[in-house]
Amino acid sequence: xxxxxxxxxxxxxxxxxxxxxxxxxxxxxxxxxxxxxxxxxxxxxxxxxxxxxxxxxxxxxxxxxxxxxxxxxxxxxxxxxxxxxxxxxxxxxxxxxxxxxxxxxxxxxxxxxxxxxxxxxxxxxxxxxxxxxxxxxxxxxxxxxxxxxxxxxxxxxxxxxxxxxxxxxxxxxxxxxxxxxxxxxxxxxxxxxxxxxxxxxxxxxxxxxxxxxxxxxxxxxxxxxxxxxxxxxxxxxxxxxxxxxxxxxxxxxxxxxxxxxxxxxxxxxxxxxxxxxxxxxxxxxxxxxxxxxxxxxxxxxxxxxxxx
Amino acid sequence: xxxxxxxxxxxxxxxxxxxxxxxxxxxxxxxxxxxxxxxxxxxxxxxxxxxxxxxxxxxxxxxxxxxxxxxxxxxxxxxxxxxxxxxxxxxxxxxxxxxxxxxxxxxxxxxxxxxxxxxxxxxxxxxxxxxxxxxxxxxxxxxxxxxxxxxxxxxxxxxxxxxxxxxxxxxxxxxxxxxxxxxxxxxxxxxxxxxxxxxxxxxxxxxxxxxxxxxxxxxxxxxxxxxxxxxxxxxxxxxxxxxxxxxxxxxxxxxxxxxxxxxxxxxxxxxxxxxxxxxxxxxxxxxxxxxxxxxxxxxxxxxxxxx
Numbered sequence: 001x002x003x004x005x006x007x008x009x010x011x012x013x014x015x016x017x018x019x020x021x022x023x024x025x026x027x028x029x030x031x032x033x034x035x036x037x038x039x040x041x042x043x044x045x046x047x048x049x050x051x052x053x054x055x056x057x058x059x060x061x062x063x064x065x066x067x068x069x070x071x072x073x074x075x076x077x078x079x080x081x082x083x084x085x086x087x088x089x090x091x092x093x094x095x096x097x098x099x100x101x102x103x104x105x106x107x108x109x110x111x112x113x114x115x116x117x118x119x120x121x122x123x124x125x126x127x128x129x130x131x132x133x134x135x136x137x138x139x140x141x142x143x144x145x146x147x148x149x150x151x152x153x154x155x156x157x158x159x160x161x162x163x164x165x166x167x168x169x170x171x172x173x174x175x176x177x178x179x180x181x182x183x184x185x186x187x188x189x190x191x192x193x194x195x196x197x198x199x200x201x202x203x204x205x206x207x208x209x210x211x212x213x214x215x216x217x218x219x220x221x222x223x224x225x226x227x228x229x230x231x232x233x234x235x236x237x238x239x240x241x242x243x244x245x246x247x248x249x250x251x252x253x254x255x256x257x258x259x260x261x262x263x264x265x266x267x268x269x270x271x272x273x274x275x276x277x278x279x280x281x282x283x284x285x286x287x288x289x290x291x292x293x294x295x296x297x298x299x300x301x302x303x304x305x306x307x308x
Numbered sequence: 309x310x311x312x313x314x315x316x317x318x319x320x321x322x323x324x325x326x327x328x329x330x331x332x333x334x335x336x337x338x339x340x341x342x343x344x345x346x347x348x349x350x351x352x353x354x355x356x357x358x359x360x361x362x363x364x365x366x367x368x369x370x371x372x373x374x375x376x377x378x379x380x381x382x383x384x385x386x387x388x389x390x391x392x393x394x395x396x397x398x399x400x401x402x403x404x405x406x407x408x409x410x411x412x413x414x415x416x417x418x419x420x421x422x423x424x425x426x427x428x429x430x431x432x433x434x435x436x437x438x439x440x441x442x443x444x445x446x447x448x449x450x451x452x453x454x455x456x457x458x459x460x461x462x463x464x465x466x467x468x469x470x471x472x473x474x475x476x477x478x479x480x481x482x483x484x485x486x487x488x489x490x491x492x493x494x495x496x497x498x499x500x501x502x503x504x505x506x507x508x509x510x511x512x513x514x515x516x517x518x519x520x521x522x523x524x525x526x527x528x529x530x531x532x533x534x535x536x537x538x539x540x541x542x543x544x545x546x547x548x549x550x551x552x553x554x555x556x557x558x559x560x561x562x563x564x565x566x567x568x569x570x571x572x573x574x575x576x577x578x579x580x581x582x583x584x585x586x587x588x589x590x591x592x593x594x595x596x597x598x599x600x601x602x603x604x605x606x607x608x609x610x611x612x613x614x615x
Contacts, residue, residue, distance in 0.1 A: 024519055027518075035540075035543070135343065135344050136560065139535065139560040225506050225507060225539045226535070227539070227560060229505065229532055231340075231373070231506075272511060276500065276512045276515035276516075277515040282473050
C-alpha cells in the first residue's frame with residue numbers, strides 16, 4: 001500500500017472523528033477510544049479474512065453465519081458440556097476453518113462461483129447455529145472472563161490478538177510465498193497456473209483462513225458479550241465487505257491490503273459508534289452508513305483513475 | 309329393542325366416521341424460529357396439540373428471521389390455499405400483514421392475532437376485526453420500569469434500548485418504560501433501537517454510557533439486548549451504579565436476575581401464548597356467531613433478591 005492510500009483513509013478517519021467530536025459531548029475521549037478498541041476485534045478479524053478471499057477474486061458471504069456457528073459451538077461446549085476453555089476455543093476456530101474449507105472445496109472442486117457457494121454456507125451455517133444452540137442464547141459469564149481480561153490500560157486480549165493477526169497477515173501478504181501466490185491467482189489465474197502455482201490449493205487456503213478467522217472473531221465477540229447469541233453476526237459479512245472496499249481492494253481480485261482493510265473496518269467502527277453516540281435513529285444511521293461507503297469507494301476509484 | 313339400539317348405535321358410528329378426518333387444521337404462523345421465545349412458543353403449541361389431539365391438527369411455521377415480512381405474507385397465503393380452518397399469527401410487522409389476513413378472513417378462515425398486535429388503523433382501513441389474544445406489553449414494561457424506578461431518585465437519567473422500530477410489541481414496551489419513567493419523575497435521556505440483538509445492544513449501550521455519563525439505568529426491550537447492555541456496563545466497571553432491566557425472562561438471564569445483575573424482567577409465559585390463541589380460535593370455530601373480542605393474557609414481573 002502506498003503512502004497516498006494511507007493518507008486518504010487516514011484523512012477520512014480524521015474527518016469522521018472531528019465531525020463526531022463536534023456533534024457530541026464525549027466522543028473525543030479516552031472512554032470512547034477504549035470502547036471502540038474493545039469492540040473492534042471481530043470487525044478487524046473478519047475484514048482480514050475477507051481481504052484474503054477478495055484478493056484471490058472470490059467473496060465470502062458466510063462469515064457472519066460462520067461466526068454465529070462457532071460462537072454456538074463455543075457456548076454449547078462451555079455452558080452445557082463443561083469443556084475446558086482452550087479446548088472449546090480450539091473447537092470454535094476449527095469449526096470456522098472447516099466451514100471455510102468447505103467453501104473453498106465447493107468453489108474450486110465443483111467450480112461453483114464463490115458468491116453461490118458461500119451464500120449456501122450462509123444459510124447452512126445459520127441453520128447449524130440454531131440446531132447446535134437449540135435457538136437459545138447462552139450466558140457464559142465467568143467461563144470466558146479470562147480472555148476478556150484488561151491487559152494494557154483497559155485494552156483487552158482480543159484487541160491485541162486482532163492487531164497481531166492484521167500485522168501478521170499484512171506481512172505475510174507482502175513478504176511470503178503464499179501472499180504473492182494469493183495476489184497472483186487473483187490478478188490472473190491462468191497466468192498463475194502457467195507459472196506453476198497450485199491455483200485451487202491457494203484459493204482453498206484463502207477460504208479456510210477466512211473461516212478460521214471468523215471462528216476467532218466468534219471467540220472475541222463471545223468474550224466481549226459473555227454470551228453466545230444464535231442471531232450473532234447477522235449482516236456482519238456486508239460490514240466486512242464494506243471495510244474491504246473502503247480499504248481499496250479490488251473485488252475482481254489481484255489487489256488489496258490487509259492493513260488498508262483494517263483501516264476500512266476502523267472507519268466503519270468509528271461511524272457506528274459515533275452515530276450511536278449521537279443517538280441517531282435507525283433510518284439516519286443506515287442512510288449515513290450507505291453514504292459513507294459510497295463516498296469512500298468513489299474516492300478510491302477517482303484516486304486510481306487520476307494516477308492512471 | 310336391543311337390536312334397534314344397536315342399529316342406532318351403528319348408524320351413529322357410521323355417520324360420525326366420515327367426520328373424524330375433518331378435524332379442523334389450525335395454522336400457527338410465528339416469527340423467527342431462531343428466537344428462543346418463538347421456539348418456546350412452538351413447543352408450547354405442540355404440547356397443547358398433543359394434549360388435544362382429538363380436537364384439532366396443528367401446522368406450525370415460522371420465518372427465518374424476524375425482519376422477513378414478505379416471507380411471512382407468503383406463508384399466510386400458503387395456509388389460505390391449504391384451506392386451514394384457523395390461522396393463529398404472531399405478525400412480523402404490525403401493518404404489512406393486514407392485507408393478507410383480509411384475504412384469509414374473506415376465505416372464511418378464523419384469524420387470531422397473538423404476540424405482536426396488529427395496527428388498529430391498518431385494520432380499520434381494511435374494515436377488519438381480528439381479535440388479539442396476548443399480553444399487555446405496555447403494562448408489563450411499565451411494571452419492569454417501576455421496579456427499576458423504585459431504586460432510583462426523582463430526576464435520575466435513564467435510557468431505553470428499543471426493539472426493532474417496526475414491531476408494535478417493541479413500541480409498546482418503549483411506551484411502558486416511558487410511562488414508568490414519567491410516573492417516577494425520571495428523565496429518559498436516550499431512546500435508541502438495538503434491533504433486539506445482543507451485539508448491537510452492546511454497541512449502543514457503550515455509546516450511551518459514554519455520552520450520558522450520569523445515566524442510572526438501561527431499560528431494554530428484550531433480554532438479549534439486556535445481556536449486551538450488561539456486558540457494556542461491566543466493560544466500564546459500573547456494575548451496580550447502572551441498573552439493567554430486560555423483558556421475556558429467557559433462560560440465559562434467569563441466573564442474572566436472581567443475582568440482581570439484571571434488576572428485573574417480565575415473563576409473558578411464551579410457552580402458553582400460542583396455546584391461548586389456539587384455544588380462542590377453536591372456541592370461535594365451534595361458535596361461529598360470536599363476536600371476536602380481545603383477551604389479555606398474564607405478564608408477570610420477575611425480580612431477584614430484594615436489596
